[in-house]
Structure formats: C-alpha cells, structure tokens
Amino acid sequence: MNLALRDVRHDLARYLLTALGLGLLLTVVLAMMGIYNGLILDGTALPDALGADLWIVQRNTRGPFAELSQISHRLEERVRAVAGVRLARSYSAQTIQRERPGGGKLRFAAVGLPWPDDHGERLPIVSGRELRDPHFEAIADRSLALALGERVRLARDVYTIVGLTEGMLASGGDPIVFFTLSDARQIQYDVANEAVRLEREARLARVRASELGLNPENLRRAHGLSSGVPALGPLPVAAIMVDLAPGADVDTVRAAIGAWPDVTVHTTQGERDLLLRGSLDLMLRQNGLFRVLLVVISTILMGLIIYTMTLEKLHSLALLKLLGARTTVILAMILEESLLLGAIAYGIALVAARFAFPYFPRRIILGDADRVALLGIVVLISVVASAVGIRKALAADPNQVLAS
Amino acid sequence: MTVPLAIDARSLARHYGEGNRRVDALKNATFEIARGEVVAILGPSGSGKTTLLTVLGLINPPDAGSLRIDGHEVLREGARVTNLALFRRRYLGFVFQRSNLIPFLNALENVQLSLELDDVPPREARGRAREILTSLGLAERLDYVPAILSGGEQQRVAIARALVNAPAVVLADEPTAALDSERGRQIMEIFRRAARERGAAILFVTHDHRTLDLVDRVIEMEDGALTVRAGGST
Ligand SMILES: Nc1ncnc2c1ncn2[C@@H]1O[C@H](COP(=O)(O)OP(=O)(O)O)[C@@H](O)[C@H]1O
Ligand SMILES: [Mg+2]
Numbered sequence: 233m234n235l236a237l238r239d240v241r242h243d244l245a246r247y248l249l250t251a252l253g254l255g256l257l258l259t260v261v262l263a264m265m266g267i268y269n270g271l272i273l274d275g276t277a278l279p280d281a282l283g284a285d286l287w288i289v290q291r292n293t294r295g296p297f298a299e300l301s302q303i304s305h306r307l308e309e310r311v312r313a314v315a316g317v318r319l320a321r322s323y324s325a326q327t328i329q330r331e332r333p334g335g336g337k338l339r340f341a342a343v344g345l346p347w348p349d350d351h352g353e354r355l356p357i358v359s360g361r362e363l364r365d366p367h368f369e370a371i372a373d374r375s376l377a378l379a380l381g382e383r384v385r386l387a388r389d390v391y392t393i394v395g396l397t398e399g400m401l402a403s404g405g406d407p408i409v410f411f412t413l414s415d416a417r418q419i420q421y422d423v424a425n426e427a428v429r430l431e432r433e434a435r436l437a438r439v440r441a442s443e444l445g446l447n448p449e450n451l452r453r454a455h456g457l458s459s460g461v462p463a464l465g466p467l468p469v470a471a472i473m474v475d476l477a478p479g480a481d482v483d484t485v486r487a488a489i490g491a492w493p494d495v496t497v498h499t500t501q502g503e504r505d506l507l508l509r510g511s512l513d514l515m516l517r518q519n520g521l522f523r524v525l526l527v528v529i530s531t532i533l534m535g536l537i538i539y540t541m542t543l544e545k546l547h548s549l550a551l552l553k554l555l556g557a558r559t560t561v562i563l564a565m566i567l568e569e570s571l572l573l574g575a576i577a578y579g580i581a582l583v584a585a586r587f588a589f590p591y592f593p594r595r596i597i598l599g600d601a602d603r604v605a606l607l608g609i610v611v612l613i614s615v616v617a618s619a620v621g622i623r624k625a626l627a628a629d630p631n632q633v634l635a636s
Numbered sequence: 637m638t639v640p641l642a643i644d645a646r647s648l649a650r651h652y653g654e655g656n657r658r659v660d661a662l663k664n665a666t667f668e669i670a671r672g673e674v675v676a677i678l679g680p681s682g683s684g685k686t687t688l689l690t691v692l693g694l695i696n697p698p699d700a701g702s703l704r705i706d707g708h709e710v711l712r713e714g715a716r717v718t719n720l721a722l723f724r725r726r727y728l729g730f731v732f733q734r735s736n737l738i739p740f741l742n743a744l745e746n747v748q749l750s751l752e753l754d755d756v757p758p759r760e761a762r763g764r765a766r767e768i769l770t771s772l773g774l775a776e777r778l779d780y781v782p783a784i785l786s787g788g789e790q791q792r793v794a795i796a797r798a799l800v801n802a803p804a805v806v807l808a809d810e811p812t813a814a815l816d817s818e819r820g821r822q823i824m825e826i827f828r829r830a831a832r833e834r835g836a837a838i839l840f841v842t843h844d845h846r847t848l849d850l851v852d853r854v855i856e857m858e859d860g861a862l863t864v865r866a867g868g869s870t
Contacts, residue, residue, distance in 0.1 A: 233745060233752050233761075242740030242781070548738045554695065555797075556725025557753050630695045 235552075235561070236568035239545065250537055251573055255580025257530050262585045262606055264523045266596030268516060273597055274401040275512045278343070278408060279503045281400060282323070283354045284473030286486055287498045296323060296470035297403055297503060298510035303495060305469040314488050316480030321346040322413055322469040326420040327406055333384055340376055340409045341402035344416030344469075352395065352410055360395035366412050371395035373407035375595075387422035391415070403511055405594045413469075421467055435461070527609055534617035538570050542621035546628050554630040562625050570618035574610040581606070640707030642804050642837030643669040643692065648701035648711075650687050661687040663860040665701070669837045669853075671804065674827055676848055676867060677841045679857030685841045688857065689807045692839065693728055694720050706804035725754045729798025729836070731808035736794035737782040743769060743789075744778040747797045754801055768796045772826060788819040795823065799830050806830070808840035817846065824850045 240247050279287075279297065287296070288303070288311060295301020311320040322344070329339040345352055351362040352371050360380045363369045370391045372378045382393045391411070400408040411419065423431075432455050439445050439454040458464050476485060482499065490497040498506065508516070542549070549562055582603065589596040650662040661684040669675055677685050690696035692703070694710060703711035705727050710718045730736075737746045744765050751761035769778060772792045782790055791811055798806050806827070812820030824847045827838045839855075848854060849868035856863050 233749060233758060235741075235749075238745065239740045548740070551736070551738060552753075553721070554693075554724065554730055555750055555753055556721045556723070556728075558721055561753065631690065 234568070235565040236572065239548075239565070240569060240572060247573070248576070251576035252580055254530065254534060254537070254573065254577035255584065257526065257533065258577050258581035258606065258610065259584040259588070261523060261526045261530065261609070262581055262598060262602070263589065263592070263596055264519055264526060265602045265606070266585070266589060266598045267592075267594065268519045268523075269597040269599070269602070270595035271512055271515055271519065272508065273399065274405060274595055275403040275507050276504045277399055277401055278325075278403075279500055279507070281355055281397075282473060283475075284321070284323075284500060285476045285482055286474035286489070287323075287500065287503055288320075288472040288474060288489060288495050289470070289498065291494055291496050293496060294498075294506045294510060296325065298506040301470050302468035303470075303472065305466060305472070307472050307495065310492075311472055311474060311489065314485060316477055316485040316488075317474055318477040318480075319349055319475040321349055321473045321475070323471045323473050324413065324416060324420070324469040325402070325408075326416075327402070327404065328386070328419065330386060333382065338376070338384070340372070340407050341404075342416045342419050343408050343410050344413030345410050347412040347414065355395075355397050355410065356399060357395045358398045360393070362395060363410070363412060364394070367415055368392060369394045369411070370415075371397060371410040373397045373400040373409070375401065376407040376409065387419045389415075389418070399595070401595065403507060417467060431458075432456075527613070531613045531616055534570070534573070534613050535620045537573070538566065538617040538621040539624060541569065542566060542624045546624070547632065549625050549628040550630050550632045553628060559626070562628075563622055566621045566625055567615070567618045570614040570621065571611070574614035578607060578610045639671060641668050641704065642671045642673070642706060643667070643839070644704040645692070646702040648688075648691055648698050648703060649714075650684075650691055650696060650698045660860045662691060662698070665691075665862055667855065667862070667864050669805075669839065671706075671835045671837050672831050673852045674831045674838045674850065674867075675840075675853045675855060676851040677839060677855045677857060678843070678845075678848075683857040684860040684862075685857050686809055687860075688855075688862070689809050689839065689841065692805070693730060693807050694724060725750070726801065727804045729801070729803040729806040731791065731794045731798050731806065731811045731840075733810040733813045734787070734790070737790060737797075739782050742779045742781050743774060743785065743793045746782070746793055747800050750797045751801055756801075764800055765796070768800050769793065772796050787814050788822065791815065791819075791823055792826065795826055795830075799834060799836065802834055803836055806836050806838045806840075808838065810841050810843070812842060812844060812847070817844065820844055821847060 288307065289295040289301040290303050293299050293301045305322040308320045308322055311317055325341050325343045327341050329337060332338040345363065347366045353362060355371060357371065358374065363371065368389055368391050370393055372393050374396045378384065378393050380393055380396060383390050384393065402408055435454045436451060439450055444450045453460055476482060486497050486499065489495065552562060585598065646666050648662060648665040651658055651660045653659055665688060677688065679685050687696065691698045694716065697716065698711065698714050700714045701711065702713065708718065710716065710723060741749060747765035747769060748761045751764060752758060766778065769775065772795065774789060774792055777785060777789055785793065812823050815823065827840065828850050830836055831838050851867035854865050854867045856865065
C-alpha cells in the first residue's frame, strides 16, 4: 500500500493547489530560460541572417550592432578591389516608430539591402517573396503583424509588404523591416520640407559670404539639391558587409582591410561575440541571476511546504513507528510526496509555458535541453525539500501518540 | 513442551526527572502473564499505568529490569536486546484512548497496513483485514475514514488492527474511556473473545470497575508500585 498516494488523496484539493502555485513558479523559471535563449537568438538573428563573412566598421568602434558606426558607402568600391572579395554591401539600420495604417504604433528597425546585389535571398522568408523592385517594396517580420500586400506610408512614399520573415528581430527586440538600401535611407533621413529649405538658405548665405559667392553659378548650385553640391559628401552608412570569393581566406582578407587606417574589421562570429559580451551581456547576466534566485526561492518554498506537510502528519508518523514501521517506509513516504509534488508542478509548468509563452511580448525559446534541465532542478529541489521533512519525521516520538 | 509466558517481567523500574523533581513512575515491577489472559490495570491518575504499558510496549526504555515477551528476551538489565520495530509489529498490538488511527487511511487500510508493515502480501493483508473487521461488526464501514467513524467504531478498528497479526500481547491504554458504558462493555467482550480465540494476552488500563467481572486478574498501581490480584472471571 502506497502511503504517499493515500495521504495525497486524502487532501487532494489542497495538494493540487500547492502544486499549482509551485508550478507557476517553475513556469517563471522556464520563462527565464526561454527569455535567455530568446535574447541570444534575437540579438544575433540579424548578423546571422545577413550572412556576411566580414564587417567593416568605423575605426576602433564595435559597430554596427553593439555600438554606433559611421563610414562612407564609397568604401564599398575600395573593398571590392581587395583580392578575395566577391561582394561588398552597405549596411545601415535605424529604429523607426510611426503610425500603423489602422492606428496604433508601428515600431521597427529599418534595414537596407543593397540593390541589386541582395534581394533578401538569405532572409528566413516564410510567406511572400523577396524584393523584386528597387523601390517601394518591403519585407517585414511576422511579429510586426503587417499582412502580405498591406501598404504602409513611410516618409513620403507608400511601401507594399511583399514578404514576411520569421524571427528577424533587432537586438532591442523590435521587428526588422527590410527595404532596398536607398529606400531605407530615404525613410531614415526623411527631412521636413521646411528643414530642407532652411538648410539651402543657410548654404546660400555661407557661399555668398565667401569668395565662391562671386560666381553666380556657385550660388545657384548651393541653393539646389544637396547631391548637386560637390563639396558635400553622401550620408554615411553603418558598415560594409563583405562576402568572400570561393576559396578566399578570411584571415588574409581581414588582415588586408584591417591594415587600412580608417576602418576596423570584425568577423561575423566577432560581431556575435561583441553583442553577447557587449549590449546583451548585462541582460543575460541579469537573467541568469534571476534564474538562480527563482530556483533558490522555489527550494525554500518547497522545503517549507514539505516541512508543514510533515508537521501535520507527525501524529501519523509516530503511530507508524509505534506499529513497527521501518524507517525506510517513513522516508519513502515523505520523499515520494515531495517528488510527486515536484512532478505535478513540473507538468503544470510545461503546460502553462506552452500556452502562455506565445503571448509574451518578446520571444521565449525553449529547447528539450531546457526542459530536461528544469526536470533535473525539480528533482533536486524535491529531494532537498524532503530532507527537511525527513529530519523532522525521524524525530517523531511514538510516545507522542500516547500523550495526545 | 510448555507454552512460553506472554509477559515475564522482572524488577522493571522507570523514573522521570532528577533530584527533588524525581518521580518513580514504576518501581520493581515483577509479574507474569500467560497467553489468553485478560488483565486490567487499575490505579489513580499519575500512579504509573501508562508508564507500565509503554515500558512493556518497548516505547519507553526502563532504568532496570528484564522482560521476556512470548519467550523472547527483549530487555536485559534495562537494555534492549532486540530489533524493536520488528518486535513491535510481530508480537505487540496497541490500542489507545483515542486518535489511534491514521487519518488518511480508511478502516480497511488502517488494518491492512499493520500486516503490510510486516511484509504480508497486499492481497492477503486485505483479505485478513476484511475478515477481522467483519467479525467485529464493521463490514459496512470498511471504506470509511476515521473522521466519519463513531468513537466506538474507531476503537473497534484500532482493536482489529492490534489483533490482526496475531500478537502475543495487546496493550491498551484506557480504550473505553471515550465510550459510554454499553460500548465500553462491547469492547471488553471483544477483548475477552480475542484472548480466548487467538490466545493473546490482553493488558488494559481502565477506570471502570463494572467491567472487572470479565477479567482474569487485576494489577493495581499506587505511586509506581503494583500489586496483582485475581479478577472477577475466575
Ligand atoms: N515524560 C514524562 N516526564 C516526566 N514525568 C512523567 C512523564 N510521563 C509521566 N510522568 C510522571 O510519571 C508519573 C506516572 O505517570 P503515568 O504513567 O502517565 O500515570 P498514569 O497513566 O497512571 O496516569 C506521573 O507522576 C507523571 O507526572
Ligand atoms: Mg495514563
């Protein structure tokens, strides 16, 4: 006859309620594990998806993900001339928050793909297609909840969503929308008409005040499009991505470009490391600390629960001793109740995680390894907690039965 | 071959406290009880009746003395010389005034448990438990938990549990105190029958002199000292 099961059955409602509470606590532990995985996956999804071999950034910066980097997109041509380079692409990204078509906020990171070299072939597109036109098309992440074919006004133009990706999030958790590079820059550097007009007037005044102002042609140009002003450089990009030619050696190319005094070169793995040890590092450590705390709290809580459950049974335990029960019978009873409590709580946590986590604002990613790890933790907690009860149970005195 | 004595106690003694707080709860207790005997223990409150039962039940270690139960030496010069848990479940049965039963087990399971603790296979244990409960008039109460049994029913379940593994000795501490006199008498008759049919020696503490006509002998206690006299049934 299993005493643990019969004791549980005797006060089933309370036992299950306790398991439910513990299960929700374990759900939070699971959530923390999933958030940790999500942080890493989201944080590194972009460099992984863009799939460049090398990243060229502003000298001495840890850009473009962990830190701001600005370089001229003209660098592209210089890089293409390096032996072993197949393709050089500009990269720029910016977080944008606008109005949704139907109202509400539309927040995303705009990333530019260099037309015509990159149509988004490497992106994890789950429905729709790649970019086919150099303008006014966009590939959005599913989590942004825009529909295929939906039209969104950004800056001065209307863009059509032609493709949807899965899991393309910036390290801050915002969904990414891919445009052609020129469209992305158009959206990023959308300047009000008045600002453009004021800038032209200021330019005109500056040129007029200098010797250049003696030439009316110069004055005409200064008052025109900024791209028509030879002395003005183009707006910078964040980085240049390099794809290597087949058979080229990463280290050789990296050393060649790295020797230039105006840039720094990172590998894709290097970018990942910069993210994980840079901007994500504190979040990851914070998460780890929370997990440890939650496990400690769960252990203490479970210890208390088992202790109280044992206290309530003390009379029965003393009676069992009086009837000549072996010590192992008593130990097994307490250990089994503790393990059963842990097991039910674990099951509740798995179910709760399955149904609740998809509704969390940020991605929670759980692997089998995490589930097994939690199971291990639960078994450990249960055993530790039952030790508290067992100590008390062993001290139960058969004389107490007579005293009462 | 002679049948061994159920209880053979020699100079058992037990005191509590020290100095001027010292209480000699049991002094030089020497007596013999045969199998099949029903013995009442009488005496005022604090005279040492419970102490005597707990010393005999191997719950309370004595200061001195020797004890044989069913021919087995269990205490020599006050020291235990046996596996107590094993001895308790095989040779001794206990019944107390109240809260005898495990609250989360029903009547049948409470009795069955006592057998399973002594490694009787569950099916057999179940059968024997059902049988003895039925013989005590509890056939309709097998799946009742203690909380919904009456006081008298609880005591009968406790007695069934004490008797089911055919112990040499049943020790009962005021088993009828919580019952009215009619139910108390029923319990006494059950003891009487168990002693006769199962050959158990029954030792029980009581305050009810009206039941003494059913006992073979009476142990009277006064300040830890005991005197043995014949009871009403002889
Ligand atoms: N655990 C104990 N510690 C100290 N004194 C005790 C203890 N148990 C019993 N006594 C004392 O021993 C004496 C006998 O007690 P007990 O055997 O319970 O008597 P009875 O059962 O006849 O009322 C009493 O004076 C009681 O106060
Ligand atoms: Mg007493």
